[in-house]
Amino acid sequence: MARLGRAPQPTSSADTGGGHSTDDEKGGREVNPRQKESLLIQKAKQMQENAPETEQERQMKEEAEIMRQVTQKAALKTYKELAKDISYSRSINTGWRPPLKYRLMSDDEHQKVRDQFYIICEGHQLPPPIPNFADMKFPPAVLAVLETKGIKRPTPIQMQATPAILAGRDIIGIAFTGSGKTLVFSLPMIMAALQEEVRMPVQRGEGPVGIVICPSRELARQTYDIVVEYSEALKQGGAPELRSLLAIGGVDMKAQADQIRNSGIHMVVATPGRLKDMLTKRRMTFDICRYLCLDEADRMVDLGFEEDIREVLSFFKGQRQMLMFSATMPAKIKSFAESALVDPVTVNVGRAGATNLDIIQEVEYVKEEAKLVYLLDCLQKTAPPVLVFAENKKDVDTIHEFLLVKGVEAVAVHGSKDQEEREWAISSFKAGQKDVLIATDVASKGLDFEGIQHVINYDMPEEIENYVHRIGRTGRKGKTGIATSFINKNQSEHILLDLKHLLREAKQRIPPVLQALHDPMDELAEMEAISGTKGCAYCGGLGHRVTDCPKLRADTREQSKKQQDRFGNNSSSGGFGAEM
Template sequence: MTPTAIEASGSSTQDGDAGGASYKRRRLSPPHQKQKEDDIYAMFDEDEEDFEAKRYVPLKQRKLQELQRISGKSALPISKSVALSSVSQQLNKSSSASRVPGSKGYGNGGDEEEEEEEEDNGPKRSTRALMDEARELREKEKYEDKTEAEKLAEEERKILEAHAAKKKLASASELAKGIQYTEPIKTSWRAPRFIRERSDEENGRLREQNHILIDGEDIPPIITNFRDMKIPSCVVSYLGSKNIKKPTPIQMQGLPTAFAGRDMIGIAFTGSGKTLAFSLPIIMFAAEEQKRLEYTRGEGPTGMIICPSRELARQTYESIKAICEAMERDGYPQIGVLLCIGGISMADQQHTMSKGFHIVVATPGRLQDMLEKKRFTLDWCKYLCMDEADRMIDMGFEEDVRNIMGFFKKQRQTLLFSATMPKKIQDFAEQSLIKPIVVNVGRAGAASLDIIQEVEYVKQEAKMVYLLECLQKTAPPVIIFSDNKNEVDDIQEYLLLKGVEAVAIHGSKTQEEREYAIKSFKSGQKDVMVASGVASKGLDFNEIQHVINYTMPKEIEDYVHQIGRTGRSGKTGIATTFVNMNTAEQTLLDLKYLLMEAKQRIPPFLAAIEDPRAAGAGGLTGCPICGGLGHGIKDCPKLEENQRRQTAGFSRGDGDGGGY
């Protein structure tokens, strides 16, 4: 507005009690707008009483005034005022209920104006019932009365429930139809009479002597030698030639349980003989089926073993094949074994499939592909074992396994084995199996006591040079682990330049390169094998003297599996681990508690790390997600990794699973 457009009026008006002159400012307007502006200014020139009479009064206030007028009193006692206010609220509710839906205007003002007026007059009343508020207050007081430990346990329980499996391990048709099996599979095997008549106290004493923890209903008795398990003498002789004279603790309880047809969760430290505990039953069942009625073209399999990696599947296949050949030489029927893994041509296996086969050893990806292409069916399969079951689920194969379950047409016996079986996986397995028996040798996730664990602080730039010094600790063979594939290749190249016979294996290698590395290392042609996590899952190498963790794994489970390549079958071994400032403090705390549990020497820099939870090792039960003792479920690295994979849309780990 320009100064020339304003003029001051010299007229004065008397405005109520406020005497004195008041000046009006008026825009100079064209003649055709003059009448309109005069009407606007006339509104402000009206008396205050007239303006007040025309002022908008909210509906609620008008109703209250009307009630006060009817009662004939301008001021009411508090009790009556509250009562009238309640009546006005009821009237307001009834009027709003009779309002036409979608109409914006009502009375002298719209709904939006009423809401604005209510906001101006003060905060809105809570629409929640008093009973709900009271219940929340009681829960809050109850929560505040809990100790910090109880609050932490409650929080961890909620997190575990949120990440628990949403559905059990069963086929889609079984879940859709609501099919539930209540009784385990019946088999023809029975323990000898003198063992069946053994008292529960004596069985308990034998389990205690062998450090076996067991849980379940109608538990089969423990048997401490192979002959009493009714295993053929030719198999016992073959095992003797491999220096396996007596069963290990996991075999003492695991074999009778599997022979009896019971679902089972087997947990034992690395190198304890888990492979034999689930391989012998499937071989015996297959021999029994073949003897009863020979398999012909297109029939089979009787049982199936699923492994997370190609190398582990091939190792299991070769072990089963050797036992079957020993039985065949002794006059038992021929048992067909099919290896179904990625990286090999299935044309090589066509001969086995052409005449019927009894056992399949497979990785999830290739097995699912073969079933979808109907190369064979699971119509008569009644034995399923998952080796390293928790690792398989961690690597993203859970959906593949569920899809595979959909090809079963009848009830099956299910066995899950691993060295590390966290509570989350155990709970998931127990709801999926039928009256399962849990056989536990030692704490799940604990390191073998036959391994001497050494942890050394080595700067990142000094690792490669110090590696040569560590190789002097023992004679070959030695395995070196790193979680970085490029670092694996760099270490191998450095060792070759220094004259060390070394091979490398990781998920990005071709199948031929991986098989060559395994064979040359097992045969003794190569002294050192540099590997990623692909070689840590169940592989059994002869006489490994030393394991070096060039990089400390983020998850303590991976550490347990990696050092478990030595100290197997009762022999001792050494595990050296490099750590430095790049290693997470939480991982170091997990490692510290693991060393304390195994009664190993704890270096000063590890001993100086304090647990923020302020709890002693004896009072810790471990993270239910990964089993680590140095952290709770909130700080679990596996939980964080799983969330990262789900966000990124990954379904596999690092390519080491070998689906194709």
């Protein structure tokens, strides 16, 4: 009989320890779980709880806290979406579907194809990899251009990322330089523009449908030329005309605006500064734009670009398909990028920041005063064309003058030269009229030069990811290339340690001067295995951890300086209200 004033409660065998209740339970008292343990087990648990924190545990906690602070930024959305907490749960529907034979294949069969080509793919309901362009349903005119260029089958990044983009998915694409990333986002953008033109032709003052944003004018020009080439091929094949615009600095904005006003445009390839100007001055709108690609995205959303991109995004009227591509995508950028994407697919071919294995990397110790003379010797290693990279503009001009005096057909490119001179230098080098191009890192990001057999680093860059981009100008499209880098005591130990680990990863010869460096990463190998993160999660360098990252320190100093300058400007102008 149940006790008065209390209803009987249902019990289960799990609650009563197999159906037998104790006297304590019957009396309504809780049982101390420790009473079920022996004194020996209790003492062992107590010692474990009070055990001092190991150095590895302390450093891993410190790294986790640093990365939490670094990635704890506002999502890369429009101001309206942030203010109203607008979020999109589904990808854009493009109407494209893979052929039936791929839809009938099992997930295990798709994964076998990915494993065969070393494609690492993450995301929800992954689209199938498609190993030929015809099955991606590109028009015959596009396939004909690919065939004339000798592109017979997709590269691994094209095989997986292109179907995903055609299906409307947001993408984070990571692949080594020279793997064909430009075609991955250019061809689907052309198809999106063609689809829109067929549905409802773009009129005067309208457009674009799709846009690609590049970090440099040279890369924007190269991408624009590719888009125009395939658009022209489609037109000759009987498709409607697709008009494109190159929006970069150094070119008259009025001519660019006139093109939109007079005929309307379908696609834009732009640099951030000029694009922001055109949008702010209402020379262009994103009313019908639904396709956005950030090429070399690690640079685009890195410190200094984030607000520019967010301001550009604020001109969109609704959801857009967003793509981010790069050869180097450190964890801090990847996690930040994911905040901007809807149900994203991450396609990774090789480790982010790894070098192309088709490049033979040679590192030479050369004193500063002997560099110019040794450079002449290095130019004899291979036939032209040869690319020479220097860290600053003054060195580029010095090398250029020296080579001209020695009778070498050379041209130079850096940020202080006017746009016309930069374009002439690159076009004459690409056409084979000049043998050597000397440049700063403005020419290292994504530019494709045909037949480069040799890249020379006159000095090492400050960041290892720039080294990866530089040497990636050779060894492209399955060909072998050589990269020669000069080092000496002027380089920081951090960059040399990163270089040492990069050479080791690529199974290249490590010179004695790098072997002799004290390597703290040898002591942290066990922690690296536990954490699952190789090297630095912030910049991608393999020779240090995030707690000792020079790039993080430099970026933090720069950010603090900007905040101080902003605060100082606000104070001098009569407070925060005066600025608004």
